[in-house]
Amino acid sequence: MLHRRDFLKLAATLSTAFGIGNLPENVSAAIKKISHNEIPKLIYLQGQSCTGCSISLLQAESPSPLSLITDFSQLVFHADLSAISGSQALGLIDNYVGGKEGEYILAVEGAIPEKMPEACMIGHKTFAQYLLEAARTMSAAVAIGSCACDGGIPAAEGNLTGAVGLQEFYTKRNISKPVINIRGCSVHPDWVWHTIVHLVKIGMPELTPDGAPVRFYDRKLHETCSRYHDFQQEIFATKLGEKGCLFKLGCLGPQTVADCSTRWWNAGKTWCVGANAPCIGCASPIFARHKNQPFYRISKKESIA
Ligand code: SF4
Ligand code: SF4
Helix, strand or coil, X not given: CCCHHHHHHHHXXXXXXXXXXXXXXXXXXHHHHHHCCCCCEXXXXXXXXXXXXXXXXXXXXXXCHHHHHHCCCEEEEECCCCCCCHHHHHHHHHHHHCCCCCCEEEXXXXXXXXXXXXXXXXXXXXXXXXXXXXXXXXXXXXXXXXXXXXXXXXXXXXXXXXXXXXXXXXXXXXXXXXXXXXXXXXXXXXXXXXXXXXXXXXXXXXXXXXXXXXXCCCCEHHHHCCCHHHHHHXXXXXXXXXCCECHHHCCCHHHCECCHHHHCECCCCECCHHHXXXXXCCCXXXXXXXXXXXXXXXXXXXXXX
């Protein structure tokens, strides 16, 4: 376990490394309150999700996942990672969610089945009920992954459960607690953990109009893709595995806002296009929304948005 002085030193080093040294003026009072407590507690609840984002979060390299959930945050509850379960776990969640305001940050993975609330139960309560109760007590919410942000795959065309993202769920009920949207299917561990370190060290990060941290979602990944030159020269791959721009194989890089093409994945080893796979737009708010747009398809250059 880190001592307070070591923690602050490490957080300062990280914040410099992550480029978060400037204090934004519009820091939310709620977040300020929790950041003064130094190490925020995280309650991690899952709805309509495949747990892929949780798995991705465990691939953080430096600091390690263990350090991130003990030194940089205190993970109070996570259904897959917590040692406790059953009534003990429910009691713990209820203590926080039904307790004092400002004691924890809510992390949400998965969509909310608005038209079929009983499709997602946590003990005897629906996931939706917990989210409503938490709106009163949490300092802020971090929506982790495309399902939690915008409904993702559960909200695909047809959407029998009425799956929605957290922001939409709260907005419809006039709840205005801060929600940070971290899109991706799955999310990049840096996007989530760096945001949490930002909350600890500084407060609310600067957000795009659709609630995503500007630091990770500020430009189309196509603009910094290593195959952009091929795109300009109209050198296109016509089947998977070929060299050249992947646009004609359905790459959605030209309309997807995320920093995958510069950050890379798997501890900086590669990323989708680097592995010869077209970007499927998993960080887009409309990811997987239309059934007439399969992940892999033939597209024409004229169709660029
Ligand atoms: S279309 Fe895809 S592969 Fe081609 S330059 Fe853009 S992001 Fe890269
Ligand atoms: S490159 Fe596209 S599909 Fe791959 S992780 Fe980034 S946004 Fe998702």
